[in-house]
Amino acid sequence: MTEQYKMTVDLNVLDHLGINLYSNIAAVLTEAVANAWDADAETVEIRIDPDAQWIEIEDDGIGLSIDDMNAKYLRVGYRRRDEDPEHGRVTAKGRPVMGRKGLGKLSLFSVAKVIEVQSAKDGASHGLRMSVEGIEASVQRKELYYSPTPLADDAITVTKGTRIVLREINRQRLGKSVTALRKRLARRFSVIGEAHRFKILVDGHPISTDERGDLPVVQFLWSLGDSEIELGSAKGLLEREALSDRLDAWDTDWRVTGWIGTAGQPKQLDSEDAGNLNGIVVFARGRLFHENILDKLNDGRLYTKYLTGQIEADFLDADDQPDIATSDRQRVQEDDPRYIQLIAFLKSRLAQVEKRWSEWRRKHEVEKAKETSPKLAEWLDGLNPGLKKSAETLISKLSALPVDDEEDRKVLYRHGILAFERMQLRGSTEELARHVDSVEKLLTILADRDSLEASLYRDIVKSRLEAISEFKSLIDEDAKEKVLQKYLFDHLWLLDPGWERATDSPIMESRLIEEGIFTDDMTKKEELGRVDIAYRTNAGKHIIVELKKAGRKMRLLELQEQGQTYVDKLRKILAQMGRTSPDIEVVFVLGKTVDEEISNPERLKSSMAAISPGSRIRHYDELIQGAQEAYSAYIEKTKKLDKLEDIVNGI
Structure with missing residues (x-):
């Protein structure tokens, strides 16, 4: 019968199976190491040029003859498990064969444009060179196969096993460091070590399972x-x-x-x-x-x-x-x-x-917490058995929360005890303990607990008043400038008491540096009259706060031009991140008033709105005084101490 149909595979498929299939060096080297395992190698040595010019992978396995090289290594899709009846599934040393698809060798092209392979078997050595350029030329010529270039006899040095050298490295796929590569390779094999008689060395040092x-x-x-x-x-x-x-x-x-x-x-x-x-x-x-x-x-x-x-x-x-x-x-x-x-x-x-x-977590975290705070142990031991399990669950979760300063953990314990005692009155202690790790559910539980809110907030207000007190005795403008710079960007509640959880974004700030908005250039800062500038987010709002020099008299037109530049650059960055119609505010903090604040308030208002809705000017003295008044009024309403004051203060 004549063949009416015929399937062919173009050499161009190598682009998809090799050059563009793998994205990192660890995944690529995994394929080379797996081939060494299947070759019954006991040692695989990986050497990386410090200047990233080459990578060498050498094993002491059984090696390849020229016939093996053509029929197995250079044949894309060689299925050893199906086609080698003797050692296709289990090697001569009894190892289960890792390879299966016959595609892994192509992964080397993901990180290198030139690949040299040398191998020795039965006393005979040989070698070849493959290149992306050569494969692409064969594709252009519509050839049925690609012919690697034989290595010169004097270039072949291997006497046992196989050596692969990768050249013209794609540095973007090399990763961060040799240390990182070692750890990632350690996590890709479970047969490393003496028990399996298989070692992987990177630059002469064996990888250990501990490095995972x-x-x-x-x-x-x-x-x-x-x-x-x-x-x-x-x-x-x-x-x-x-x-x-x-x-x-x-x-x-x-x-x-x-x-x-x-x-x-x-x-x-x-x-x-x-x-x-x-x-x-x-x-x-x-x-x-x-x-x-x-x-x-x-x-x-x-x-x-x-x-x-x-x-x-x-x-x-x-x-x-x-x-x-x-x-x-x-x-x-x-x-x-x-x-x-x-x-x-x-x-x-x-x-x-x-x-x-x-x-286990409740047991160990509670033990640790009680050792840290005898007062906490006193409170737990004083609860009746019906409440103790929920209390221990609460304390164990608070103990395990990640905090940078252990003093902050003590604050969590104080708030947790206050919350638990009030939840007792409402029969919600178990629910509180169960949902302390879920902000949304916790807020639902605490909704409308006015007395609880007052107790929890007291410590926060107290610390804020202490911060504000630093400003009270300051008269010199330069001193105010320095102290305000110290506090402002990490305590945006000074600008707006509603900004409780304003957070920074290092990634966004790096983009703003690229756009020239943020700068350490003193000449540029002097030109802008700037002490400092920062980017923050709060409840979906994007905030740029600029602190001007206390003694610098700013013109409204200057502020409007600067503010519009900030908004335009920030909108551009956010648009690239897929965020359209962002809510942006620009806040200028000044030491001296702008003329229009007195002579033409409406013009000032419209100029700020033109920058972006909500943009405004604040003054050193005004924001300090306003914050102090807001929190002083609050603290006056919550002077009554809680019945747990002794325990809470003792933690």
Whole structure:
């Protein structure tokens, strides 16, 4: 029969499978290391040029003959597990083969334009050079295949295994540092170490499992089945428990090994080098199979912010089942029954984790809090048994909240006790304890609690009055300027008592620096009459506050031009971020009045509105006096001390 139809594959497909498929160096090197494992190598050495001119990957595996190079390495889509009957699924040393699609070798083109490969087998060595330019030329010539260039005999130095050299590196994909690369590689393999007779060296130093960075921050740990876990780096481990490694309905050879843990604080899982550790890594056959399956569980409860872990589920990559890994081998096909079963397993086990986590956390955080504050221990011990569990839950959550200063935690304890005592009267103590981590629900619970609000607010008002008092005795304008600069941008309630939670944005401020709005140029500052300028946000509002020199007499036209420039630049930045119609206010803080404030107030008002609705001028003395009056009036209304004053003040 004549062939009526014929499928062909263009060389151009290499662009999609290699050059543009991978985005970071760790993912690329994972493929090279996996190939070394499959070659029964015991050592893989990665060397990186300090000037980022080249990267070398060398292994001591079985190597490749010229026939092997053509039939296996250079053949895109070579399926070793199906096509090598002797060692396609298990190597000569008994290792489960990691490779499957035959595409990983192309990942090298993601970070390098030129790739040199040398290999030695049965006493014979050879080598070749491939280049993106050469592949693209073959594509343009519509050739059926690409022919790499043989290396000269005097350029071949390898005598065992395989050496790959990457040249003309794409520096944008190299990552931040060698330290970061080591940590990320450590998190991509579960077969590192003497137990597996497999070492990965970067610039001469072996990678260790400790470099994954997760176990050192783990406080509570759950092992799956009889998994053996190296806990030498888990210095902060307080509690440990074993969970079943399979669901009852599973086939007998299906099981999940590894561990799940929780950190003491969510911020401990934020690693600049290793990446975000708040996730559960999935391995199969010793290598990364899913970067973070926790994202797929749709569980938004508080404990998930503390989770980390590494599990291995080899049934995801069984030889006799379809391959469910995506082309870049970082994710899986989520409708596959094996993946669905893994999700079901994790949901079941995490339900157990969450329950035990709450118990352990309450126990240890309360113990820590009581040691810190005898008065707090006195209060807890004085509660009746029916209330004590809710109180301990509340204190454990407050104890675990991330704060930079431990004095701030004492403030949280004081407010928590006051809130709990008032919730007692309304029978809402359990609800308070349960929702202290959810701002929206907590505010609903506390709505219309006037007496509670007064008690909680007293300490805040008190501290603000102390800050305001610094201004009272200041007469010299330069002194006022310095003190106001110190407080203003971190305490915008001085400008507006309603701005309780105004926050800064380093990213936005960096953009404003690029636009020339923010500057350290003293000549530019002198020209603008500026002491300082800052960007803040509050309840969806974008605020630019500029503090002018106390002795500088400003003209209204100057302020209007400057303000309009700030608004235009900020609108441009926000539009690039997809934020249209932003609510922007510009506030100028002056030492001296503008002429129009007295001679033409309406003109002043319209000029400020022309900058943006809500923009205005404030004066040093006015804002200090206004803030003092507002908070003094409030404190006068709340002079009556709470019956818990002794305990609260003692914390």
